[in-house]
Amino acid sequence: MAQIGYSKKVMDHFMNPRNVGEIDNPDGYGKVGNPVCGDLMEMFIKVKDDVITNMKFKTFGCGSAIATSSMVTELAMGMNVDEAMKLTRNDVASELDGLPPQKMHCSNLAADALHEAIKDYKNKKEAP
Amino acid sequence: MENIYLDNISSRPIDPGVLEFAKRFLGKGYGNPSSLHSLGLEAKRAIEDARIKVAELINAENENTIIFTGSATEANNLAIKGAALRNIAKGKEVAASAIEHISVINSMKDLQKNGFTFNLIQVDSNGIVDLEKLDEAITKNTTVTSIMYANNEIGTIEPIREISKIIHQKGLYLHVDATAAAGFIQIDVQADGIDLLTLSSNDLYGPQGAGALYIKTGTKIQPLLLGGGQERGFRSGTENIFAIAGMGEAARIARLKMAKEGNRIKKIRDRLIKEILMIEGSHLTGHPAQRLPYHASFRFDHIEGESILLNMDMYNTQVSTGSACSSKTLEPSHVLLAIGLKHEEAHGSMVLSLGRSNKMEEISMIVKAVRETVARLREMSPLSNKGVM
Numbered sequence: 001m002a003q004i005g006y007s008k009k010v011m012d013h014f015m016n017p018r019n020v021g022e023i024d025n026p027d028g029y030g031k032v033g034n035p036v037c038g039d040l041m042e043m044f045i046k047v048k049d050d051v052i053t054n055m056k057f058k059t060f061g062c063g064s065a066i067a068t069s070s071m072v073t074e075l076a077m078g079m080n081v082d083e084a085m086k087l088t089r090n091d092v093a094s095e096l097d098g099l100p101p102q103k104m105h106c107s108n109l110a111a112d113a114l115h116e117a118i119k120d121y122k123n124k125k126e127a128p
Numbered sequence: 129m130e131n132i133y134l135d136n137i138s139s140r141p142i143d144p145g146v147l148e149f150a151k152r153f154l155g156k157g158y159g160n161p162s163s164l165h166s167l168g169l170e171a172k173r174a175i176e177d178a179r180i181k182v183a184e185l186i187n188a189e190n191e192n193t194i195i196f197t198g199s200a201t202e203a204n205n206l207a208i209k210g211a212a213l214r215n216i217a218k219g220k221e222v223a224a225s226a227i228e229h230i231s232v233i234n235s236m237k238d239l240q241k242n243g244f245t246f247n248l249i250q251v252d253s254n255g256i257v258d259l260e261k262l263d264e265a266i267t268k269n270t271t272v273t274s275i276m277y278a279n280n281e282i283g284t285i286e287p288i289r290e291i292s293k294i295i296h297q298k299g300l301y302l303h304v305d306a307t308a309a310a311g312f313i314q315i316d317v318q319a320d321g322i323d324l325l326t327l328s329s330n331d332l333y334g335p336q337g338a339g340a341l342y343i344k345t346g347t348k349i350q351p352l353l354l355g356g357g358q359e360r361g362f363r364s365g366t367e368n369i370f371a372i373a374g375m376g377e378a379a380r381i382a383r384l385k386m387a388k389e390g391n392r393i394k395k396i397r398d399r400l401i402k403e404i405l406m407i408e409g410s411h412l413t414g415h416p417a418q419r420l421p422y423h424a425s426f427r428f429d430h431i432e433g434e435s436i437l438l439n440m441d442m443y444n445t446q447v448s449t450g451s452a453c454s455s456k457t458l459e460p461s462h463v464l465l466a467i468g469l470k471h472e473e474a475h476g477s478m479v480l481s482l483g484r485s486n487k488m489e490e491i492s493m494i495v496k497a498v499r500e501t502v503a504r505l506r507e508m509s510p511l512s513n514k515g516v517m
């Protein structure tokens with residue numbers, strides 16, 4: 001049977017999102033989406049010895065946009081940045097026990113926002 | 129916590145009196161209205177009784193103008209395609225306002241695929257049909273023009289009598305979708321000058337599974353469904369007697385309750401609008417005065433409608449939204465775009481549609497839920513404190 005509505009895990013991450021907020025002077029910052037399309041995500045990371053030690057997000061969007069943002073921060077925290085670059089939208093969605101098909105792009109955005117933040121970190125590192 | 133249901137535009141709960149009246153047709157009422165034996169005749173009588181009650185709700189000239197269908201969507205399809213195809217010799221143009229229900233828009237688009245010209249009539253920022261644009265859009269070749277009595281997403285009531293005059297000076301038929309309006313504001317198809325009018329059972333607190341089309345005497349339309357010739361040949365297929373009998377009783381009750389219930393609900397609605405507009409960055413959508421008495425619709429800066437809906441549900445309060453993220457197509461509501469909202473504005477919409485179960489005492493709880501929902505989502509939103517929008 002096709003999935004109807006959101007999983008319990010999605011609702012839990014929507015109602016109790018982990019790591020909402022901003023980080024002052026982040027080591028990496030990523031922003032994806034567009035308010036015109038109804039989704040905008042910002043990710044902030046702190047990195048020490050190439051390991052993500054702190055991560056925060058701010059999201060404008062639907063329930064799954066908020067839940068996937070929250071989930072990606074949980075997944076990436078404590079990961080080596082190269083490892084975190086390999087996180088895919090499917091990793092995010094499956095950790096949330098699935099998303100309705102038309103909402104898969106939200107998990108895409110969350111993974112993209114993380115990758116943007118890591119790229120920003122690497123750029124800064126290379127050109128101080 | 130008590131549940132507070134504010135999504136009556138999506139479906140209204142069946143009236144207990146309606147259920148009591150109609151449930152006999154679910155058990156022993158198994159006769160086919162086309163059969164001549166006693167059980168068939170009883171079913172037939174139930175349908176004819178419902179026809180009279182529905183005719184009275186809209187002051188139709190007689191009950192034979194009422195055709196029962198399976199839904200308001202079917203009635204809209206029947207009215208538009210039935211009239212356009214039957215009168216093809218008079219012209220191949222159809223027109224509708226830009227804020228019509230998708231069943232009207234898609235019926236017209238289907239005709240467009242078959243060589244018809246489809247003119248979309250724009251509305252102003254309050255959702256009122258622009259009469260000049262209407263006048264420009266209608267020609268002697270326009271066989272059917274569809275304008276809704278009132279809009280379900282923004283609550284705006286259209287000036288149907290003026291619209292009718294313009295259409296009848298030039299075009300052929302005016303079809304009016306009264307799904308959101310019937311039973312809540314006075315509709316008089318004769319005084320209003322309406323040729324075809326759509327009604328929905330569950331929007332009148334009747335059972336789901338029935339709709340009706342009023343076809344003014346002499347109006348020429350052809351059926352969509354062919355078969356045994358039920359409903360004077362306009363809608364073949366064995367009738368859903370439970371739903372039809374229930375719809376009739378729902379129409380009767382709605383007519384009796386309309387004035388008193390309308391005043392009661394309007395007072396609650398007015399207070400709700402006043403209090404919710406005190407929230408910073410909140411805006412009313414639709415007409416401030418010409419609106420359905422049960423309808424309050426808003427948009428909020430910097431937040432998104434589907435999250436509003438989910439968050440409100442945590443307060444046991446059910447609302448609806450025209451946000452893209454709540455739709456299958458991921459496009460924001462065409463109604464909100466038609467009244468000139470930008471995409472990012474249309475994403476933040478919330479509709480509160482009140483019903484018989486709502487009470488004045490609920491207002492403080494509703495306003496608290498909205499206030500906290502908006503605050504919580506704005507706290508998470510990257511747009512809130514940067515003035516992006």
